[in-house]
Amino acid sequence: MKESLNEREMKILHTAVDWAKAEVFSAQFFILFGVLFILGTIGFWQLGKTEVAKAFVIPTLVAGILLLMVGFGIFFANKGRVKSFESEYQRDPSAFVQSEISRTERVIKEYQNIVFRVIPLIVTVAALLIMFLDKPMWRAIGITTIGMMAVILSIDSNAKARIEAYNQALVNSQL
Numbered sequence: 001m002k003e004s005l006n007e008r009e010m011k012i013l014h015t016a017v018d019w020a021k022a023e024v025f026s027a028q029f030f031i032l033f034g035v036l037f038i039l040g041t042i043g044f045w046q047l048g049k050t051e052v053a054k055a056f057v058i059p060t061l062v063a064g065i066l067l068l069m070v071g072f073g074i075f076f077a078n079k080g081r082v083k084s085f086e087s088e089y090q091r092d093p094s095a096f097v098q099s100e101i102s103r104t105e106r107v108i109k110e111y112q113n114i115v116f117r118v119i120p121l122i123v124t125v126a127a128l129l130i131m132f133l134d135k136p137m138w139r140a141i142g143i144t145t146i147g148m149m150a151v152i153l154s155i156d157s158n159a160k161a162r163i164e165a166y167n168q169a170l171v172n173s174q175l
Contacts (some may be wrong), residue, residue: 012097012173013117019166023078026159033151037064037144055136059144067148095102097170104167111160115153118120 041061048054089096121144129142 012093012170013086013089015166015173016096016100017082017087019162020082020085022162023159024082026072026155026162027074027078029155030067030074030151032071034064034067034069034071037061037067037148040064047102052136052140055140056144058137059141061087063144063148067102067151070152097173101167101170101174104163104170107163108160108167111156111163115156115160119149119153 001047037060041057041064044053044056044060048057085096126142126149128147129138129145133139
């Protein structure tokens with residue numbers, strides 16, 4: 001039995017909204033880790049007695065702020081997107097699907113280039129900082145950078161899988 005056009009359209013809209021809600025949920029992990037890095041900053045600032053512990057204050061603060069910025073950026077961008085999907089879809093369903101396919105394909109390419117090429121390079125440079133520079137500040141920067149990049153990689157690996165599935169659902173809906 002063939003699915004009616006209305007059921008198929010509702011499935012596409014539901015898939016788009018589910019993807020955006022999952023991105024909002026994912027953003028909360030960036031926010032959580034940003035808060036944890038800032039709590040670590042407070043701990044190093046208040047309890048750090050050694051030069052090495054004191055060296056972590058600024059790097060962990062910067063990492064925490066960056067993770068919060070990324071998290072809130074993703075959160076608010078996708079929160080608004082959830083609300084706008086239905087009106088955009090109602091205006092022109094085929095244009096909506098086509099624009100979402102283009103956007104998801106662009107994002108998938110960005111993940112390939114930035115997340116899975118640049119971030120490993122940053123981790124490598126940070127590891128070299130730890131190995132070859134003996135100053136506590138440089139080591140703290142290297143260790144904090146590796147920690148922040150591990151958080152980004154783990155969250156973005158899931159986000160990439162999610163956007164690939166969303167893209168495939170959009171492409172299949174055109175058939």
